[in-house]
Amino acid sequence: MPKLLIIQAATYRSETDRRPMRIKKRRLVGVIMPYLAALAPQGWDIKLHDDAISEPPYDEHFDVVAITCRTVSAYRAYEMAEKFRARGAKVILGGPHATFNTAEMAAHCDGLCVGEGEEIFPQMLEDAAAGRLKQIYRRDTPASMVGLPRPRWDLVDMNNYVFYRPFVIQHSRGCPYTCDFCAERRLLGDYGYRDRPAEEVVEDIKACGGKHIFFAASQFVGHKGRCMDLLEKMIPLKVNWSALFSPRFGLDENFLDLAKRSGLLHVNMGIESISQGTLTTMHKSVNHVDTYRDMIQNLNKRNISYSFNFVIGADTDTPDVFDETLNFLMEMKVPAAYFNVMVPMRGTPLYDRAKQDGRIIDEENMDRWAGVKCYMKPKHMTAEELVAGVKRMQKRFYSLPNVLGRLRFPPRSYADFANWEVCLSQRAVADSDIMNEFSEF
Structure with missing residues (x-):
């Protein structure tokens, strides 16, 4: 054998x-x-x-x-x-x-x-x-999302995981959006968004034996109708789940109500910027800054834990971006946020432009090393200023006084505990200068 x-x-x-x-x-x-x-x-x-x-x-x-x-x-x-x-x-x-x-x-x-x-x-x-x-x-053709084999959970040493053990479940691949800076869609052959049959996803959840689920997808809600069908089928499972989906679904109260009933615990959203002009340059116009407050209120009133992703270093960003972003987050008492330097990843339009303009810094080492690093010359600040600004944002946002100002203490719900766990883990990131990542898988 x-x-x-x-x-x-x-x-x-x-x-x-x-x-x-x-x-x-x-x-x-x-x-x-x-x-x-x-x-x-x-x-x-x-x-x-x-x-x-x-x-x-x-x-x-x-x-x-x-x-x-x-x-x-x-x-x-x-x-x-x-x-x-x-x-x-x-x-x-x-x-x-x-x-x-x-x-x-x-x-x-x-x-x-x-x-x-x-x-x-x-x-x-x-x-x-x-x-x-x-x-x-x-492989130059898309894999079928029907009939995927069940992961061999029996081979996993569960002693290597925290006691509540959130299981990663495959739900979909690809992304329906084409953000200028993101290579996620192209990594799998640019086949667009594909999701699995709801029944098969449910069986995977049952088979893993966990009560905490994380859906491994860059965009959980690609086909809203099919996604809501999955959520309906998940209600009897009585699990808590987390995922990444677009801020626009935070405005959809029917979707959020169903998501909450099915066990939504935490959602991570690609906010990217609080400037509509910057979002336009990112080809992220599906996000609308003037709706962020309503979206946050929708999440808060349902007691859904959430975190936002930001990408700093677009050509429209000036040194004011750091304080403006932090002020917004503190005013809205956003529980957790991830601050990332814009990287011109291979396979993206951003990379093609930066390469043509001679703005890529140390391409050989791009994205090779943990930590906050700059690989594209910014337009309105130096690379050193950009890195220092992002590090400063992390440290200020995750300082203990600011965390206590945003989060409920003592925690009283699963959502409260989720907020505290994310914040405490990101305090460690800010202190140690390791790579800022939402997930570990």
Whole structure:
């Protein structure tokens, strides 16, 4: 029986500290590794390993080692790949980094998976077992979202997770929007938004055995009617769930009422900016600044926990953006926010323009390292001023006096506890200058 090790690569602590960033327990039970295990053909002995928890088992024999990574964890993936290849294992690499960095990744493995893993990953394992593994496997068609195999939750070591263990569930892929700075849609082949049948999502929720669910999708509400059908079917499950969806659905009271009844605990929204002009340049005109207050009131009166994402560094942003954004957040008592420097990611119109104009800074290292960094020359401030401003926003917003001014203490509901958990975790981010991310998977 061939042995397969599936690894999720950690990030390095910094550009100068090439040690993996380790944590004691994860907050989310990720879906990537158990889903890859579910794609494996019958007859494989499979083990999962989370590199963020502990060092991989280099001394154990494996026929194939599959490592999934993002750009920020790619160098760590290459380090592990070299060690396992030196021990005789065939190494397969894959993940979002492969889409725009194919040649780079292919140089560090025996086989590279580019695109969605359905059909490709099982074929790679069969070829590896038969001694015919090719260098690059690429999927150029969208995978069907019907009949996806159930993740192998039985292979996950639950001791690596917090006690309430929110499970990540696949609901959809892609995004119906085309924001100027976001590469998410292009990472999967630019096939638009696709969601799974509601019945299959419900069965996955039942199978995981958890009562806290996080939907792994850049946009939870792509097809409103089908999404509301899913929410109706979730009501009997009595779970608490979190997701990311557009602020415009925070104005839809019928949707929010149903979402609340189905167990909505926390929603993360891509606000991006409090300037309508900046949103227009981002191709984010679906957001309307003059509706933000109504949207916040809708969430508050239903006691729904929420957080906002901001992207700072657009060509319309001046040094005033930092204080103006913070003042808005404090005035509205927004529970939690994520402050990100605009990055010209490969595959986006923003990247094409920045490349043509010679504004990209250190492209080789773009998005490679944890922390707040600037990779595109801003128009109205220096790169150093932009980074310093974002760091200052984080520290001020998550200072204890400001947190106490926004959140209810002591907490009295699940939503209160969710707000406090997000704030406390982001206080650690602000203090340590690690990467500001909404999710861990």
